Amino acid sequence: MRRTIRAVAGMLALLASFTGLRAQTVRGVTDTEIVIGTYTDLSGVTVAWGVNNSNAIRMAFDEVNARGGIHGRRIRYIVEDNQYQVPRSIQASNKLINRDNVFLMIANGGTPMNNAVMPDQLAKNVPNMFPLTSARSMYWPYHRLKFGLASSYYDQMRAAVKLLVEQRGKKTLCAMYQDTDFGRDVMEGVRDQMKAMNVALAAETAHKPTDADFSAAVAKLRDAKCDVILLGTIVRDTNQIVAAVRKIGWDVPLMAQVAAYDSAVAEVPGGVTEGLECMTSVLFVGKDDPRPAVQAFQKGYREKYGRDPNFAAQIGYSAAQVLIEGLTKAGRNLSLDSFVAGMESIRDFNDIFGSPPMTYGPNVRQGSNQSYVAVVRAGKWQLSVEKPVGY
Template identity: 40%
Template sequence: MKKLCLAAVTAMALVGCSDNNNKEDDKAAAESVRGVTDTEIRIGGMHDLSGVFAAFSSPAVQVANDMFEEVNEQGGIHGRKIRYIVEDHAYQVPKATQAVNKLVSRDEVFAMLMSLGTPHNLAAFPIMDRNKVPSVLPLSLSRQMEEEGDFRYRYVLGPSYYEGVLQGVNRLVEDEGIEKICVMYIPSDFGEEVNQAVNDAADANDALTLAESSSHRPDESDFSGTLARLRDANCELVAVALPVRPIITVVATAKQMGWDDAKFIVSQAGFHSAVAAAPGGVTEGLYGVASWEDIVSRMTHVPEAEEWGKAYKEQYGELPSGGAVLGRVGAMLIINALREAGPDLTTESFLDALESLKFSDKVTGVETEMSETNHRAGSGIILSQVQDGIWRPVAEME
């Protein structure tokens, strides 16, 4: 496969003392850093490789490992190779707790990268925090990924589910003159955050009414009764916070019922190429929010994205998805931060490096500029719509 890495940021100069005793102390400290040896850096990740959100985790892990392999073939980071240790929790919180215990206690990972799921990460944070293990770009955009625990150890992809859905809903309400809104969600931290965004949008707008809300199991597959109730309530816009497959089922069922005048919008968790490319064009017209442009859309007008996408398809037999984008950005971020942290790697030097990162990626369009007060790899919110099987940007919001 064609190489996936960007040129890394030049490693920052680390100022040290010339005193021999201090050098010995520094060497001893480096040797005691969890997850770090002279030849290896161990990174952990809890993923859904066999559950309802595997469409995000599986390509994210594949792309990250491709990029780590490339770096390792070139000698690693300051002589250390990256080992990404992944555990499958199948979107089950008890399994996530077991996974993080194993990764932190037995594998002694240096950091956690791209762990999927809001309740799963929240269950892991206390264990990670006790051992000072940073959370880097979890595959969750809940507000709690930044707000829960020590901010110094929290780094995320971009604006939260709440911010994305709130801004997307407000934009559609304004542009389309929508007066009645509804929401379908799973009763998890992720789903509740989307539900809260919809409620707050209605509360802040006297012309907008929350007509119906409905909670669902993550593996639910029959939505005909719920959609009939929402149609009877005259819902004009429905926010959907469900896994990938149920999202497709919801929109397809609405069309089968002849309910064509309602609009549907999904959060970043539903912004996936598989949703847009669903067979038969059943998701045509669906809206979605994210802090990045869909990679398939970028492939049509950005040469770097087209080249990367073709290489991905050659290796994996399909076009890249949102999960692949997340894997690329996550791997780039941690590779650049490890380089920037220098050869005398510690948790503190790594966190300092994260807070000083500034780079852009033409493939994904993500522009990163972190600081002590900004731990988001990206900014801004893009409202997209499925048009001819591709998520196409229709509005950009701050």
């Protein structure tokens, strides 16, 4: 009898050890927490994006933790500063993956940074969720652990070309873009849509991110008699190019993408950027937005961080909400496979800001490829086209 009891006890202990070992094989997940990481710019040239974006994500996680977590697990969120540099991103990623043992990473900052880190990250089965870049490589080519949030630079410029040619009758399209991974991604969308519509660029110029004098480039495009200029630019070079165009009295329309969709562009003194249009994956909502959920978000952000949320904060909050939805749908028995299945079951997710509905599936890793068209009016971004557009 004693032998039987001892044998049963031994079997139970062995079973418990196997169960514990099985639970431990899910990196970053215990019975009480989920570890999530981010590397982003907290002190470099894109600090306004990195800090506000990660702050809003932390706020969303704090809110869900205050409600008891996700299936009883609280989120532990770790953010590392990459200073918008590739070497720092690799260092930060190594820490998050190998020391902090994160389950997944969200909103990693920068196109070249993500491209450099992702091969090792994905090889270690760490999902890359909603990077803080609109580059197409964040979701394409397909990988089961790569998820993009909304329309990419590529999508935005394809939709812009289609809109300008088909609905506005533009015939002499030109482009100015950064000679970087970002700028080339923008131009890939321009070229692919032009090829699909049998249209050719009349002229184009490429510049370094540090260039400041655009007078010669603008003169070249004016000589080409462009009737619209597509911009693969961010904030500083957008403002400088628009100023150079207006300085010579040229009233040509200009169309940018979400990297230029910033208050610092709309609010240039003297109304320099008045009339500039921009394709954007989501709309920035101001302090006067009356929707209760938006008001609650803005109030909570101000109370927590002592400043108004910017566009990057809004994107971060939406990304966190989609992630929370995926984790919730994964169920209590959280694993890599159940998480992927949970994300793939999301249909027509609507954030609080009125972004295009986001849907994922077995072969769908981008929530939406629809884009809004915004225009600068009286120092603010306003809707230029009522509904989101695509191609």
